[in-house]
Amino acid sequence: MTTLITIFLVLGLSVLFTAGLRTASGTDLADHITNPQQRPVLGGSDPKTHAWQRFHVRYYTMTLVFVAFEMEMMFMYPWAVVFVEEGPKALAEMGMFLTILSVGILYGWREGIFRWE
Amino acid sequence: MTFAPALTTLILFLAIGIWIAAILDAVFYRRISGQGGVSVLSPFYAAAAHLSRQRLTTEAPDRLNWYLAIAGYLAIATIGLAVVPFGPETAVIGIKTSVVLWGACESLVVVLVFLHGWSPNSPLALIGAYRYVAIGLPIMLLSMFVLIAAALPARSLDLRDIVASQEGLWNIIRQPLGLPLFLLLGLSLTLRGPFDYADSADLAGGTSVEDSGANRAGWQVARLAMLVGFSAIAASTFLGGYLGPILPGIVWLAIKTLILMAVVIGLSHLLARMPVARMLGLIWKFLLPIAFVDLLLAGLVALA
Amino acid sequence: MAKLASQAPVPVFVAQGDDAPAETARLCLNSTLTIVETPRAAAILLVAGTIPASLIPNLHRLHDQLPHPRATVFWQAEPTDLLSEAVTVRNDDNLVSVLTDTRSSLLSGSHGTEADLLPDAPPNEWRGVGSHGQGGKGMMGGTPYGRPMAMTAADFRDGLELDAYTADFGPFLPMFPPGLVLTLTLQGDVIQKVSVVHLPFAGEGNAGAALLRLLGLPALAKRLLRGPSDDADFKRLIRLSGVRAAIPPGLGCAPIGSDVRERFERLTTDPGNPSKVHVDGVGLGDLLIGLEWHEAMLVLNSFDDESLRAICANTSSPEPEEKNGDSMDHEGHAGHMS
Secondary structure, eight states, X not given: OXXXXXXXXXXXXXXXXXXXXXXXXOTTSOOOOOHHHHSOOSTXXXXXXXXXXXXXXXXXXXXXXXXXXXXXXXXXXXXXXXXXXXXHHHHHHHHHHHHHHHHHHHHHHHHTTTSOO | XXXXXXXXXXXXXXXXXXXXXXXXXXXXXHHHHTOOOOOTTHHHHHXXXXXXXXXOOOSSOOHHHHHHHHHHHHHHHHHHHHTSOSBTTBOSSOOTTHHHHHHHHHHHHHHHHHHHHHTTOOHHHHHHHHHHHHHHHHHHHHHHHHHHHHXXXXXXXXXXXXXXXXXXXXXXHHSTTXXXXXXXXXXXXXXXXXXXXXXXXXXXXXXXXXXXXXXHHHHHHHHHHHHHHHHHHHHHHHSOTTOOSSSXXXXXXXXXXXXXXXXXXXXXXXXXXXOHHHHHHHIIIIIHHHHHHHHHHHHHHHHO | OHHHHTTSOEEEEEEEOBTOOGGGGGGGGOTTEEEOSSGGGOSEEEEESBOOXXXXXXXXXXXXXXXXXXXXXXXXXXXXXXXXXXXXXXXXXXXXXXXXXXXXHHHHTXXXXXXXXXXXXXXXXXXXXXXXXXXXXXXXXXXXXXXXXOEEEEOTTTOOEEEEEEEEEOSSOTTSOTTOXXXXXXXXXXXXXXXXXXXXXXXXXXXXXXXXXXXXXXXXXXXXXHSOTTOHHXXXXXXXXXXXXXXXXXXXXXXXXXXXXXXXXXXXXXXXXXXXXXXXXXXXXXXXXXXXXXXXHHHHXXXXXXXHHHHHHHSOOOOOGGGTTGGGSOGGXXXXXX
């Protein structure tokens, strides 16, 4: 419970700090942001369209391999705690698990998922 | 320590850390580029200069997320620092699973940096945001492997136990591969040097290209806060945190944090950044196997 | 606050024109200035050299992107009609003091901030018929908040139909050679099409420093600008930084005869004598299409001015706008492109 309260307290303080920066910065400056000021930075050129778009994410397949490893991480947390009690058996088990996942990396490598395709 | 003084210590530690980090950054930069000295007050001058300018927004931006990205990045850095024990059994957030909480903080950084680049609706910031995710995700795997390796001899996911387990021998000696790999994560979390794929020069500042005034000041402060939080975590995991003779524990922690901050800043100014696809391959094909080896060695040492 | 702020280095955004003073690139070595990457971080817009008439609208757009309080300083250049009030510096000697004074008087309020040059109106008419005021029919139709959304096009590599983002980039981007304006079509961060709107200016090249900056080594870039490159310390730092490994082998090589790595070596070790490249018939398209943004910027900055101008001259100019992907758009905003 104290942990949750602390986290929310820290979050609240950070939000307040950011708000404080905003109020501290010149209120006497023009508050109104005009249209030409709002144009996104392109070094003096005028964009034709909005920037938000269906972005072609080149590393999409890599993220799938990443998800596999992240799930594996969930098993590693409890594994780390009991590792010393369980002894060499635990080491062998995690070794096998990682080997299987590594085959995924090798396969992905062959398929070129770490390139910008 | 009770809660209120602990929180005050935390905020002081963070504030002083940010100030020193800003000076260190300037000192390294000037030293390498061959320029003159730095005033110890220069961070305050820079902050005042940022705050003296108007805070601009863009056409139809995502205002809420722009704000939350900056505030959230700072909050995540602070929470990272909060799990660090300042002395035996004292951490502002003292839980049995503090390594897991820090892992969650690491992954939220990717989300917040992405949102920071997404929210202005500006092409260069958007490219920075998407590109950062490609590196921010796999680099996190390295850090989790080395953190798990550090947890093995402690038989606990509690950072206090991890520090206590280094009473005889620091992890930097017991697990020599751990700290170098973890420092790479630090470069990525703080958007620095070879891992600065979000705010880099080829995008004229990337996700922060549209930040002016208070937003720019806030983002810079949050980046430095993350450097302090990360360095304190790394100092606790690999350099024995508060452990040390004579001086009080928090002083030892501060000294070790400072050293690691200097190392991260130095690396960020001295190492070249490669194009993102090349880095992606390097992480998966080279650095990740090294992290496996680190885990294996740590496991063998823990059993020996 | 103003007092503290005036102690900080003066944040200057440099808009480099034709015949910019040779000292422009070395302004960043002055510790009372910070040369910033984006107009959003600047208090002073420094126009160095003559801005050709065709780029004056770009300069005015750039000017309006600076946050208040802001000022413009023209250095060895005639102020444009709209900026006739701006400070002008002819003599090199006092540039830095003029910049410092201008910033101080901006902060104290004795020099009023400059108003916008362009009218305060949305880029296009947009308050229209859609249920969210988007001004057109359908999901991608209309011009919400004054601009249309990007339209889909097939990626040239995999045929995946996602949004193609087309825009002009430059001429005042820090990672572009000064004066260069490109129309780029991007899918994600990969370049699909490129055409040249405005050639880069001829001048003294600083490609070596530009490349170092792009590789995340701004401090070393400054060191290179500072002076003699036979500094052993500098050479060791360059080697240790892993630049060679960082630049992908064969990048920007195809019809040219040397790759970025090789050109970089020449630029940092022997800047006066850049490696000769075969530019006959080579256009920017041959070099940049298919490259990721960072790689493309490295290629773009790895040439000496003469070769880059030749390559740009070989590249096609943009097609008339209506033909260029716009035909796929709804007729809703066909007339709104400015």
